[in-house]
Amino acid sequence: MSPLKREFERIKLTPDFYEDEFRCPCPRHERNEPSGVKMDEFFVAMLQDIRDDARIAFTITSGYRCPEYQLEVDPKVPNSSHVRGMAVDIACTTSFNRYRIINAAVPRCNRIGIGKEHVHLDSDISLPPAVIWLEE
DSSP states (O other), X not given: OOHHHHHHOOOBSXXXXXXXXXXXXXXXXXXXXXXXXXXXXXXXXXXXXXXXHHXXXXXXXXXXXXHHHXXXXXXXXXXXXXXXXXXXXXXXXXXXXXXXXXXXXXXXXSEEEEOSSEEEEEOOTTSOOSEEEEOO
């Protein structure tokens, strides 16, 4: 298979999400390395359910992060759920969409971060559950 053809292949994880939406963006990974497959499959299935209930498209701004990239992005949180493939940041700039995402997530997701331009969702059982926080 030629490298050019490989560039256009996409791995579908759920009806609405592809592996490349969850890839670690750091330069240590080759452009076509499927690091998005390191996402927890149950978490991605839950995310699909949340999207279905919210009835809006999700743009994933951060999914899987390799440990090195996590240290660059937020050195104070080396134990991020992103490193275990159990967290996403979803682009969100309107209160309407923020409400729809959070309303759909609350029954399923036990950790929610609310930022000005995104909503963080994770379900990592190794971290404190039942929390909602504001992000800068």
